[in-house]
Ligand SMILES: Nc1ncnc2c1ncn2[C@@H]1O[C@H](COP(=O)(O)OP(=O)(O)O)[C@@H](O)[C@H]1O
């Protein structure tokens with residue numbers, strides 16, 4: 001059974017999509033079988049992998065509302081050697097349509113169960129909200145990974161996210177773990193970046209990941225070429241830092257405390 005990692009933070013522009021594409025690609029580079037699941041109507045994970053959002057016949061929207069008979073109809077193979085459940089703006093409709101459905105927060109979890117054993121890792125990109133799409137992502141996940149931008153007000157909103165994670169654990173996914181909290185777009189030249197890093201590290205203690213993702217222009221350029229950072233510039237700082245993040249994640253996921261559930265309790 002593959003491990004499902006949801007990348008979540010209801011703030012926009014903090015690096016969720018960049019993280020999803022980059023850790024999915026770093027895992028694929030290590031010969032892991034990976035499915036990237038785009039749960040954001042903006043479809044940036046989809047276009048970032050070079051897939052034309054407008055030409056899609058089936059998307060995660062069709063999966064969630066039950067328009068397709070099987071998940072295989074929606075999965076696309078990408079040239080980054082990973083599979084994708086693509087999304088586009090149609091997914092906006094799902095927030096509304098799901099409200100009337102039975103077990104609405106379990107729709108993603110249920111559809112993924114058909115393919116979970118075909119992958120080693122399933123990585124979910126979430127939208128910038130705490131609505132039903134994010135709740136579906138958290139319900140389907142074994143672990144949630146939280147990117148925090150090295151900016152003013154970084155911690156603001158994180159408490160709301162932690163509350164939502166707590167509610168999901170109480171209702172639909174008691175085993176949900178915290179994969180970790182880490183800093184993105186770190187600028188080592190600024191005091192502010194360091195202050196934010198230290199504050200987040202202090203707050204999250206053992207759940208704070210050592211790996212810091214620097215601000216790196218190559219990371220921001222890669223999606224416009226429809227390529228991952230590993231195809232675009234595999235020796236860049238961005239590529240190396242995401243390799244390190246994946247190593248740290250694998251160490252945590254494989255460690256004994258993780259297995260007996262004492263690590264990452266929220
Ligand atoms: N480490 C980084 N260095 C430089 N630019 C980055 C980095 N991470 C993300 N970006 C850029 O910042 C913007 C927001 O990132 P994105 O991953 O789309 O965030 P989110 O999915 O949370 O909205 C994008 O233009 C992206 O290319």
Ligand SMILES: [Mg+2]
Nearest residue numbers: 016017040044
């Ligand atoms: Mg995004």
